[in-house]
Amino acid sequence: MNQQSKVAVIGAGVMGEGLISALISSGVNPELITISEKRADRSAELTAKYSIKQAPLAANVAEADALLLVVKPQDMASVLEEIKGSINPTALVITFAAGKSISFISSALSTGNPVVRVMPNTPTLVGAGMAAASVGPGVTAEQKQFVLGFLAATGKVIEVSEDLQDAVTATSGSGPAYFFAFVEAMVAGARELGLSDEDATTLTIQTIVGAAKLLDESGKSATTLRENVTSPNGTTAAALASFGSSDLNSMVAKAMKAARDRSQELA
Numbered sequence: 001m002n003q004q005s006k007v008a009v010i011g012a013g014v015m016g017e018g019l020i021s022a023l024i025s026s027g028v029n030p031e032l033i034t035i036s037e038k039r040a041d042r043s044a045e046l047t048a049k050y051s052i053k054q055a056p057l058a059a060n061v062a063e064a065d066a067l068l069l070v071v072k073p074q075d076m077a078s079v080l081e082e083i084k085g086s087i088n089p090t091a092l093v094i095t096f097a098a099g100k101s102i103s104f105i106s107s108a109l110s111t112g113n114p115v116v117r118v119m120p121n122t123p124t125l126v127g128a129g130m131a132a133a134s135v136g137p138g139v140t141a142e143q144k145q146f147v148l149g150f151l152a153a154t155g156k157v158i159e160v161s162e163d164l165q166d167a168v169t170a171t172s173g174s175g176p177a178y179f180f181a182f183v184e185a186m187v188a189g190a191r192e193l194g195l196s197d198e199d200a201t202t203l204t205i206q207t208i209v210g211a212a213k214l215l216d217e218s219g220k221s222a223t224t225l226r227e228n229v230t231s232p233n234g235t236t237a238a239a240l241a242s243f244g245s246s247d248l249n250s251m252v253a254k255a256m257k258a259a260r261d262r263s264q265e266l267a
């Protein structure tokens with residue numbers, strides 16, 4: 001893989017667009033990016049917006065040095081069936097579909113292409129994503145560097161062994177929704193205490209954004225930051241004691257195990 005490598009993006013929906021944007025910010029020339037997208041209007045929108053090309057699936061994968069598979073998990077088998085006859089046999093295949101294993105992709109293709117599996121999350125769309133990549137057999141150091149390089153442009157990236165991908169799904173993949181649910185609960189709580197919907201929403205969102213920024217930028221742990229705002233017998237202590245009596249930790253752990261188990265089932 002080098003600056004002249006051609007990249008095919010298969011499926012240019014929500015996540016596909018985030019990845020196209022990351023590819024370009026990581027230095028890939030837009031002229032070398034070609035999308036294959038079922039919806040013609042979406043394809044036209046993205047080719048105009050990012051100055052990239054579009055091509056039918058078979059032609060696209062025959063030319064590409066790297067393929068990003070960004071279709072829904074339920075569409076993956078038919079896409080693999082459609083491309084296996086024409087794929088460039090040395091191309092790197094990068095799959096983003098939840099629950100679809102490297103061995104699933106490899107055996108459906110039966111072409112021997114190297115495969116990398118990635119779990120991204122939706123904050124990718126604002127450059128604050130968290131991605132975890134698992135590298136399959138035969139992936140070269142250069143190919144791995146390419147993947148980690150463009151994923152860094154989506155936010156942060158780590159490498160994990162593939163058996164931990166269900167745990168990653170339960171943590172960072174589904175994780176944004178946990179915080180959204182918490183925000184919904186806090187807004188409802190603030191309204192019950194008499195605040196208007198608008199003020200409850202502003203106070204809650206700015207609080208979660210500020211807390212996240214402090215966690216990211218202060219270099220202090222969540223425990224230290226929590227302790228810093230908790231004076232003995234104060235207001236925060238009263239709220240945290242209530243969380244403790246509802247056993248927040250085991251509630252969160254139970255929810256994450258449910259997400260991990262569901263991810264295993266879907267695979």
Ligand SMILES: NC(=O)c1ccc[n+]([C@@H]2O[C@H](COP(=O)([O-])OP(=O)(O)OC[C@H]3O[C@@H](n4cnc5c(N)ncnc54)[C@H](OP(=O)(O)O)[C@@H]3O)[C@@H](O)[C@H]2O)c1
Nearest residue numbers: 011013014015036037038070071072073096097098120122
């Ligand atoms: N969004 C997330 O938070 C997130 C997080 C982690 C992982 N992922 C993974 O990312 C993948 C994509 O998710 P998404 O939310 O971006 O889905 P999406 O918005 O539905 O995008 C997928 C796109 O692929 C198109 N498509 C389907 N079959 C195709 C084919 N044979 N050839 C070309 N295009 C085809 C779809 O068109 P139609 O709509 O017409 O079918 C759709 O526009 C999923 O596998 C998901 O598991 C997403």
